[in-house]
Amino acid sequence: MITTEPRGALVTPPLQQPARRPTPRRRGAVVAAGLPAAVVALLAAAAGPAAAATTGSSGVGDPYFPLAGNGGYNVHHYDLTLGYDPKTRHLEGRAVITARATERLTRFDLDLKGLKVTSITVNHAKAAFRRDGQELVVSPRKALRKGQEFRTTVTYAGTPGPVTDPDGSLDGWIPTDDGAFVAGEPQGAMTWFPANNHPKDKASYDFAITVPAGRTAVSNGVFRGQKTAKGRTTFRWRQSEPMAAYLATATVGTFKVEQYTAPGGLKVFNAVDPREAAASAAVLKKLPSVLAWESTLFGPYPFKGAGAIVDRAPQAGYALETQARPVYDRAPDLSTLVHESAHQWFGNSVSLTTWKDIWLNEGFATYAEWLYDEQHGGQSAQKTFDALYASPASSDLWAFPPADPGSGAHIFDAPVYSRGAMALHKLRTAVGDRTFLRILRTWASDHRDGHGTTAQFIRLSERQSGKDLDQLFHTWIGTKGKPSKP
Structure with a gap:
């Protein structure tokens, strides 16, 4: 998602073509007429737990939306x-x-x-x-x-x-x-x-x-x-x-x-x-080229x-x-088209397991905007990062950690989008362009049509880079407040 209000070159591999209910009741025992009590008891024991009423839960336990989804x-x-x-x-x-x-x-x-x-x-x-x-x-x-x-x-x-x-x-x-x-x-x-x-x-x-x-x-x-x-x-x-x-x-x-x-x-x-x-025509004309460009970064487009x-x-x-x-x-601008297209990999094909991890959707799609600008005659991702880091410590950008917005009221706020993208830029600078791209492509491939978590992404980044990245992720997605060093 993106609101429609305004909000060094990367090495890319060759283009590739195309995952409260009430306490459960138990069935009443039925005594068969004429059978000895001992036999009835044996029959009841044989039925065991299978005779118990069971109900699917009224939610899947998401901390931000506890009634979302259902169990069973x-x-x-x-x-x-x-x-x-x-x-x-x-x-x-x-x-x-x-x-x-x-x-x-x-x-x-x-x-x-x-x-x-x-x-x-x-x-x-x-x-x-x-x-x-x-x-x-x-x-x-x-x-x-x-x-x-x-x-x-x-x-x-x-x-x-x-x-x-x-x-x-x-x-x-x-x-x-x-x-x-x-x-x-x-x-x-x-x-x-x-x-x-x-x-x-x-x-x-x-x-x-x-x-x-x-x-x-x-x-x-x-x-x-x-x-x-x-x-x-x-x-x-x-x-x-x-x-x-x-x-x-x-x-x-x-x-x-x-x-x-x-x-x-x-x-x-x-x-x-x-x-x-009229306002949409020029941007929509770029959709095939945007999807092709994103495929070079993230792997084959995931849908038909x-x-x-x-x-x-x-x-x-x-x-x-x-x-x-x-x-x-309304008619989208090009950045919005890039953002929503990037979600087809990050958020749609690779989905959340909890809304707490929404930075895996929005931070990634926002960073795709930065990369597109960088490779299409716009500002470098580093300059975009620097401009955001210049925000004062009192800015909403630093209000909460991207990997834990705190409630459903904040899942579409600036830290999830912009600071999430900043975390990815820090990862890129720490591991280098080729390894960074390999991480993104492996993430999209390994979890295609499935789900992912922040912990899984961190482990993948460490395996692909051979580096200990705990402190980097702790600083940029795990804590609130402005980091002391850019």
């Missing part, structure tokens, strides 16, 4: 069928969620806020459900075995709207004058589909989004086609590589669409609000689809790296 299962695939009318702002949805139980489950949760659920089935059998804040609590008719794959179908409808984040910004389903700007970081996925809403659980997606003819619905991955009937058009999309729920989008508007195939076979789909088209969604959504006030197709609330 992992999602493999979401199949989302949506219908949206921008005039009435009414959404109808059907989510088919394929998952695998990681423990025996008599009950599990999904994250869903503000929409009315009309029915739920689990493995085609009607399931009981109730609402508890953002938790949709599902009780299957038959308990799910540990390791069992199961399919949950949720039918729902209502008027979606955004959530307000701890920093006061909006995310989720944000209505616009011609549709909706859909950007879910960090909480907003639950405003428009039931999900295991934490980056720890990534899945593939299929989308079928129906809107009035003349509107366009844009989502993630590769465009699969459209069909118009009876005044409504259905757009189909497929995101085959794993994706965190917050990176999903279903942005709707009156868009000018451009499609083409970039070098290497990459499918590009751009959707631009006509009011932003690419592109941009340029909307007019002043109430949002930011751009977001929605997977394979970032969404911009």
Whole structure:
């Protein structure tokens, strides 16, 4: 993510082509008529723990967003069928969620806020459900075995709207004058589909989004086609590589669409609000070259689809790296395009395991901006670093350590972005350009389609460089206050 307010050459290898529920109840013992008490006791003992009711937790334990995500299962695939009318702002949805139980489950949760659920089935059998804040609590008719794959179908409808984040910004389903700007970081996925809403659980997606003819619905991955009937058009999309729920989008508007195939076979789909088209044209034309340049630094582009969604959504006030197709609330400048494109490697393909580690997303994407400037006739990364270091000790830049912002209210503040980038520059100067690039490429490769932590990145940097880097990382991402030496 990046707000849309203004905010020595590196050696690169050759271009390469293209991861609170109540205390659990136990089943009551049923005494079989006519059986001796000793036999009943033996039968009960044989049943053992398997007869116990078990429930998936209502969160995955993230310290900043304790109710985000759910325990007891992992999602493999979401199949989302949506219908949206921008005039009435009414959404109808059907989510088919394929998952695998990681423990025996008599009950599990999904994250869903503000929409009315009309029915739920689990493995085609009607399931009981109730609402508890953002938790949709599902009780299957038959308990799910540990390791069992199961399919949950949720039918729902209502008027979606955004959530307000701890920093006061909006995310989720944000209505616009011609549709909706859909950007879910960090909480907003639950405003428009039931999900295991934490980056720890990534899945593939299929989308079928129906809107009035003349509107366009844009989502993630590769465009699969459209069909118009009876005044409504259905757009189909497929995101085959794993994706965190917050990176999903279903942005709707009156868009000018451009499609083409970039070098290497990459499918590009751009959707631009006509009011932003003139201001966007020159920057969007550079997208293939930006992705090619980033591929030389970070390794092959990690997805089959690419592109941009340029909307007019002043109430949002930011751009977001929605997977394979970032969404911009207005015409982006080149630095913003570079930033959101870099997130496709850092944040999307390699995802967080906890929001505390968000500097691994934002610090890396910000440093990509510095490197792009350095290699394209702009200021060197060292000069950018020096200018930031000149900030007084009272500056917000030094208010908290990038690797621990302290709460969800600060995950998009200056230390995460700029001081995170400064830490990477210090790493680069400590290990040299070639080793630094090898670290970035190995990080993107080893954790592709998966997850990473700050501790893992530090260990990788030390292995690749052969240096003890504890003090460097402690100083630049582990402590608050301005370091005494640049």
